[in-house]
Amino acid sequence: MENSPTSSHNSITFQRKGSPSITISRSALRRIRELSENSDNVETGGILVGHELEKNIEIVQASDAGPNADSSSSHFLRDTAHCRDFLARCYNDTGADYLGEWHSHVVALRHLSPGDLNTLIGILIDPDYDFVTFAVLLVVVGRKKVELLVYAAEYVTNEARREIRVSELYRGNFPDAPDLIV
Ligand SMILES: [Zn+2]
Numbered sequence: 001m002e003n004s005p006t007s008s009h010n011s012i013t014f015q016r017k018g019s020p021s022i023t024i025s026r027s028a029l030r031r032i033r034e035l036s037e038n039s040d041n042v043e044t045g046g047i048l049v050g051h052e053l054e055k056n057i058e059i060v061q062a063s064d065a066g067p068n069a070d071s072s073s074s075h076f077l078r079d080t081a082h083c084r085d086f087l088a089r090c091y092n093d094t095g096a097d098y099l100g101e102w103h104s105h106v107v108a109l110r111h112l113s114p115g116d117l118n119t120l121i122g123i124l125i126d127p128d129y130d131f132v133t134f135a136v137l138l139v140v141v142g143r144k145k146v147e148l149l150v151y152a153a154e155y156v157t158n159e160a161r162r163e164i165r166v167s168e169l170y171r172g173n174f175p176d177a178p179d180l181i182v
Pocket of ligand 1: 104116
């Protein structure tokens with residue numbers, strides 16, 4: 001099925017026909033899940049780092065929010081200096097670069113908010129970054145379960161116009177069980 005994630009030993013790939021694929025290491029997924037579950041009253045999040053393979057993205061590590069993050073039950077601002085240091089370390093170690101963002105919702109908002117989309121547009125049109133594809137992960141923390149949403153955001157340029165396309169690649173349980181059946 002085109003919308004089912006595919007699983008390998010170390011990572012999970014999310015894709016949908018016509019959209020870039022996003023591969024995430026199992027260790028990054030596990031970290032995101034744990035950080036989200038440990039913050040069930042206020043939002044949390046961080047940056048995603050990895051490698052680009054043409055239009056596709058491979059995320060190898062996820063940061064935490066940092067000590068100076070500003071968050072409530074309905075908003076989240078990560079600790080910029082902390083995330084910058086995290087990125088510098090990753091880049092030094094493996095050449096992994098900034099390629100996405102993740103954050104959680106602790107109220108029943110099971111999609112990106114208008115504020116989330118505005119932030120995303122700001123990142124994609126920033127000429128300092130020049131992204132082709134950008135990964136966005138949202139974790140919806142409920143009382144009894146956590147749900148993962150994976151989006152691929154693309155900044156598409158052609159002669160006629162430029163547009164930002166956000167595709168939902170996945171919505172469901174965290175596919176981190178080692179015996180995931182696809
Ligand atoms: Zn949000």
